[in-house]
Amino acid sequence: MREFILFGIENRIATITLNRPEKRNALNPQLVAELQSAFKQAESDPAVKVVILKSSANTFSAGADLAYLQQLQSNTYQQNLDDSIRLKMLFSTIYNLDKPVIAQVEGNAIAGGCGLATVCDVIFASPEAIFGYTEVKIGFIPALVATFLLRRIGEGRTRELLLSGELITAETALKYGLINFIEEKNAIADAVKAYAETLVKNISSQSIKATKELLVKIQHLSVDDALNYAARANARARLNGDCKKGIDAFLNKKHPKW
Structure with a gap:
């Protein structure tokens, strides 16, 4: 049983919903494992043709969980490597999934949360959405996401975003090529659903x-x-x-x- 995500299938569309609102969908080992399991389930199910990743909260994902960050301070190198490999496997699974993955981003997508969106094929965002890779501001590095962001928006913009750690609006993210569409908050769910249904019908x-x-x-x-x-x-x-x-x-x- 999954505690931090919701999973459903309707009309050949699998919807994976981040559902840890009290922690702003912050990533911890359990949430990463549940996401990995859900994406693998969607990939192996012949009834699924398109996958949507979204949030049940006002935040898409705030990045790493604070309690998790505290734990990292006492980890050994091997423990940290094992943990990094689990997140790498999740990003790789989403990026290489043999079905289209659409991110529906409402609210903040920060650090690892922004990485989750980055590895999706198509990103819809509400005008209020905020994006950023803030790792350098806490003495960390955006190592895993850099691999994917370079391919998505090119080296110049990747350097700008990763070296500064600054947050950007949905409008700027669209201009940079990080996201594909902006839809008003009251219309984004319908727009994502319509896009997914078009893929189901036409591809x-x-x-x-x-x-x-x-x-x-x-x-x-x-x-x-x-x-x-x-x-x-x-x-x-x-x-x-x-x-x-x-x-x-x-x-x-x-x-x-x-």
Whole structure:
């Protein structure tokens, strides 16, 4: 049984809700483990095509739990490494999930909480949302999120945000390319749901899985190697059932049922 998150599936959309409002959804080992379990459940369930990550509170996530931060002061190097690996595994799971992950950010997304949003595929935010990687302000480093933020917004903006630890508004986050959409607080849930439903209706699960894998792989390759990988991916895609189904529907002027 999960204590700090809610999990539900409706119309092929899994919703994972951070539900630790009394601690502003601050991250601790148990919440990280519950999130890992929920994302793995969503990934393995054939009834799920799209995943939404949201919060039940006015804060998306305030970062690390204060009691957890106090505990870190007495940890050994190995204990800290083991703990870091668990968070790394969660970020990696979300980033590499073979289904689209949409973050619905209302309120603050700070430090590790901002990292949670960063690794999602698409981010919706309310105008009041605040983003920031504040680790350097407490003598820590934003080590894990840096890997993903570089890929999302480029080195210049990543340096600006991670080295200063400053908070930014949703409007600035949109300008920097950190988030994708801003929706009013009273409309964001409907906007996220509509976007997810569009993906459910219009996209091939096989294509999404292959495309996400492609995007992860080619970033580490030279241009020539990336093109060679892409050519092989193209050839494989043409042989899968969804491609044949989609082309047949297109030629017969029908909409494929995904």
